[in-house]
Amino acid sequence: MLHVAEAARVSVATVSALINGTATVSPELSARIEQAIRDIGYKRNAIARSLKMGTTRTIGLTVPHITNPFFTDVVSVIQQAFDRAGYAVMLCCTDEDLNTQDDQIRLLLDRMVDGLIVARVGDGAILKRIVADANVPVVLLDRLCEGVDTDAVVLDNQRAVFDAIRYLINLGHRRIGYITGTSDISPMHDRMTGYCEALQAAGLPVLEELVRSGNFHEIDGYNATMQLLSLHDRPSAIFSANNPMVIGTMKAIRDIGLSCPEDISVACFDDFPWSDVFQPQLTTVAQPVQAIGEQAANLLLDRLGGDRDAPPRKLVLKGRLMIRDSCRPVAALVQSANA
């Protein structure tokens, strides 16, 4: 900028005024300055600007796994939304690891991001403190955090799973295996509650042997399913509360020599792009990823736009049961078993 100012024989203040339109500058000087900018190929240094302005027009986004199709989609939507608004987004993946997440959030805060969207992992105690200390707006994504009273957008997980399990019960299933992630995050807890309530509503017992938990990865789903399938009286249906784990479920079913939906019904949380082109077409509960991403972005952009002190808004969206053909009535199962 100094060079531009010299070349145009004006002060840096005038150059700044012209670039930002913060003051009127005469046509004559404008022309000279613009010429100099072109000659020199000047680009404003956003870092210096950030230092002075106290704002970086950058936000931080942390998710557990970008390869989980739910997060892939949401990240994509959020990225687009902020791109449109002229913000850059720094992406971090925590791999469901608490310490990693803390480090990453600190890294983002050090870099003075203007805001944060976080799908928290693990216990939220530290997150709570970090959020309190840093005075940047935070929106919680997908997962709530006890004691952190801030904007959030989540799914009505309990209801979504309730509907899915009820659907299975209506098909005649009585022993429904349930595979969950670690229960220290709100969606897993709520989904579990939905499972229990659906069973209870139908007068069915919640059996400990039918519930298995893993750490969100495919291998965990595989192991959990293996355990369920080796039960003396194995379940006639399995619901996986997490998408990557359902891949493990399908592989376990295949490896043990069974097939879905002929021998066992399967449903899971989170839809994915391939769900309706391959067999079996999986019955899933789909989250409104587009809306979730957009709402999260809007919540943050609103805060960034000024209204810092408005009470936190918590958006709860509805899931949608996508009934396809990975679940069969139990009658059909019995029939095929007799055949």
Place this chain on the structure above:
Amino acid sequence: MLHVAEAARVSVATVSALINGTATVSPELSARIEQAIRDIGYKRNAIARSLKMGTTRTIGLTVPHITNPFFTDVVSVIQQAFDRAGYAVMLCCTDEDLNTQDDQIRLLLDRMVDGLIVARVGDGAILKRIVADANVPVVLLDRLCEGVDTDAVVLDNQRAVFDAIRYLINLGHRRIGYITGTSDISPMHDRMTGYCEALQAAGLPVLEELVRSGNFHEIDGYNATMQLLSLHDRPSAIFSANNPMVIGTMKAIRDIGLSCPEDISVACFDDFPWSDVFQPQLTTVAQPVQAIGEQAANLLLDRLGGDRDAPPRKLVLKGRLMIRDSCRPVAALVQSANA
């Protein structure tokens, strides 16, 4: 930092020296300073540091679509690699749009990223100039760019497709439909070449009617497949040079009342996590995503680590044909048609 210095009754220079370990400071003052840091909860401002140091420990990463599983995986690997190295990554998705990409690269450069990893879109002319102007190291990912002589990691696309098409030919296929993306990017060009060479090597003609191109999206694959399937003498196999488009291919096959692999064989570029759990298990050419991501990250980290003037390195990795069961010998097709 000023506050810390005051509280510890030392100069800011001493505080800086202690924090960065750039000079020895007496145990006594160290203790006072550390105490003050804790009391105040001081965090170094990375923006101010960047301004002074001329480095942000942040890199920019632009890809066409994060929802394309190839890029999802690669982005994930790259993000992890830089995270380990203490770098933040700013992610941009260009949606295969040339102007978007230019804008985003400028945005990243304005923010003084230390380096850039770009899977370019469209014609590389502007990219070329931008890269020349900005003197940050750039590594090209997946797609080369004519005239831009810089580090790169790409696949041997030609060979990979050659192998896949030869496989189809060996199965007896003579009319092989080919669906490509827009041909202005190197992988699409090279893959097309691989297709042509495989045909020629087998003494088969390259028929224009069997080649369709689209803009990388599912809908494009759908339309292209519809056209191929409505041909008077329809192809017995279809190869899709891009992953999202193959979903469209499968949907089109289903919608037209055919099934794969019974009526038509399908193979495509890029593997995905579900490829071996659902039916038909798709035959794909898998890219070594882990290696690609890591190599790209290493290339850039090496430059960042100092060696700015070493000659550009271009890494060419090999694809791997994952033979599953979406392709059948033509004999079988004839047989089932007669049955």
Place this chain on the structure above:
DNA sequence: AACGCTAATCTAAACGTTTCGATCATGTCA
């Protein structure tokens, strides 16, 4: 006692912006 050496500390300038208040010319009004 004067000297030089080392280690610890500090002062102050820089990095590239933004912005407040000052300056200065110009035109308007009484």
Place this chain on the structure above:
DNA sequence: TGACATGATCGAAACGTTTAGATTAGCGTT
């Protein structure tokens, strides 16, 4: 003609660091 508002421009301080070079104190040599 003097007072004064207006509009354009500028000087300089500030944002929070890093760092070169200055300063100081302590200590061993001669």
